[in-house]
Amino acid sequence: MIDFKNGSFFKLRPSADGAEMVAPILLPDENVVMSFKSVRDTVVFTNKRIITVNVQGLTGKKKDFSSLPYAKIQAFSVETAGTFDLDSELELYFSGLGKVRLEFLGNVDISSICRFISEYVLR
Incomplete structure (x- = not known):
C-alpha cells in the first residue's frame, strides 16, 4: 500500500x-470516470x-493497487491553484486510514473533482 502518511x-x-x-x-458495474498520472503512479x-x-521496481511490472471507497471518506478539502502556487491539492480523510493527499498540476479542474466526490460523500 502507498504510504499516504509519508508526504x-x-x-x-x-x-x-x-x-x-x-x-x-x-x-462488472464499475466504470472509470477520470484518471490521473504522475511519473510512474x-x-x-x-x-x-x-x-x-x-x-514498483526498476521494470515497473510490480504494481500495488490501493482501493479507497467513497463510503469511507469522512471529510475532504480542496486547495485551488493560485497566481504563484500553480498546483492544486485534494485532501481526503478516510476512517481507519487517515489523511490522503493528492497534488494536481495547475491545469487540472480541481473544482470538478470536488463536485464529483461530493456526489458520493454527501448522499
Whole structure:
C-alpha cells in the first residue's frame, strides 16, 4: 500500500491510460470516470472508489493497487491553484486510514473533482 502518511503523491496530470491499468480489478458495474498520472503512479476515480496504483521496481511490472471507497471518506478539502502556487491539492480523510493527499498540476479542474466526490460523500 502507498504510504499516504509519508508526504504527498507526486503531481498528477490528466491521463487516458488509467482505465486500462485498473481494468483487471474493476467490478462488472464499475466504470472509470477520470484518471490521473504522475511519473510512474496513477490515480483512478471510478463510480465506486478511488484506486491508486503504485508502480514498483526498476521494470515497473510490480504494481500495488490501493482501493479507497467513497463510503469511507469522512471529510475532504480542496486547495485551488493560485497566481504563484500553480498546483492544486485534494485532501481526503478516510476512517481507519487517515489523511490522503493528492497534488494536481495547475491545469487540472480541481473544482470538478470536488463536485464529483461530493456526489458520493454527501448522499
